[in-house]
Amino acid sequence: MSDFKPGLEDVVIGYSSVCFLDGIEGRLLYRGYDIAYLAEKTSFEDVVYLLLNGVLPSAEESETFRAEMAAQRTLPKSIIDLIRLIPIDTHPMDALRTAISFLGTTEEPVLNTSPDRIQRVIRGISASATIVAALNRVRQGLEIVEPRQDLSHAGNFLYMMTGKEPSSEHTKLMDVALILHADHESNASTFAARVTASTLSDYYSAIVTGIGTLKGPLHGGANEAVMHSLLEIQTIDNVIPYVDEKLEKKEKIMGFGHRVYKTYDPRGLILKKLSAQIGDQLGERKWFDMSVKMEEYVRDRKGLYCNVDFYSASVYYLMGLPIEMFTPIFFVSRVAGYTAHILEQWENNRIFRPRLEYNGPIHSTEITSK
């Protein structure tokens, strides 16, 4: 039993047709489709359909599915009341975990045996965006904004976050960001959600497990940390001294490194372009220029590439989204991936039950079990 891999590095935990990840080539496919294609040619709703059904929708199916998702946006009053009860100094991911858990109590459990489970999980994906936006509004001391049916998932999400109908440019940026974050094979939070699903627990329990795991700064929480680093650095001239100091103190530089990618994260390449684009649009290239300098210096000095959380930070910041909501926004997208993986786990289930090798003492006692 001693052949263990710390952090389960490279350990294969099963077969999956949801997501293909090539860490050497820097390639990421959902259900066989390259994310660069999906980002350019499809919508987040199409990607949700793809993840759940394994195929891209036809034009007609796309319209129907978009309407189905839109119809599931509204929250019952009980959830709004709960959201208002959560103290505003609660970590937003803890508030999110609480609200999503409560959402699960407002309906019959979705189980591996529920015949309509593929239909019913749409509610979880759709309502997640409304919950994140409502949490944001309450935390800002603002009125909660009711969802609209006529906007896309991305457009409506921004509308509920800000109270203003977003521009088509911002809607497209959010749509692409949602597509890029939707799934990533057996990352820590998806794996955690699959473990919960493997016990044949219910859908929302597995989603809540995912949220608790996504929160950590080594995982989804890194996007907020990246923006805090950029704000601390403030000027392009401070980038190199900041990185040098971090490395000398043996501290992690947030938004860099990855367990699987040994090259550029393909999502980062797309987000980098979006960061430049929005910086140019707003005449505020500072964050992009600082990020590029940081990216190049860390790569040259340490051989580390940036990950998805690096350029998403400046994109969200320039869109005016609060930094504390960056990780909940990650969830608005990743809930789709969790859902596909939970359904897949249930299709061919065996409970996850690995071993730990005991390295503590064994005391001699008068009474023993053997």
Ligand SMILES: CC(=O)SCCNC(=O)CCNC(=O)[C@H](O)C(C)(C)COP(=O)(O)OP(=O)(O)OC[C@H]1O[C@@H](n2cnc3c(N)ncnc32)[C@H](O)[C@@H]1OP(=O)(O)O
């Ligand atoms: C959506 C996502 O989850 S993407 C990841 C988001 N997380 C971050 O950006 C946090 C910063 N990055 C990290 O902590 C790590 O790179 C992780 C968690 C992403 C991957 O962790 P692991 O695969 O376990 O790599 P590990 O932490 O062992 O790093 C390997 C080596 O690279 C170094 N390293 C890895 N990432 C970084 C970093 N961001 N800054 C500085 N050094 C780093 C480690 O210090 C270690 O060096 P050593 O061998 O000299 O001790």
Ligand SMILES: O=C([O-])CC(=O)C(=O)O
């Ligand atoms: O795959 C991982 O380990 C982390 C990651 O990039 C993600 O979850 O998107």
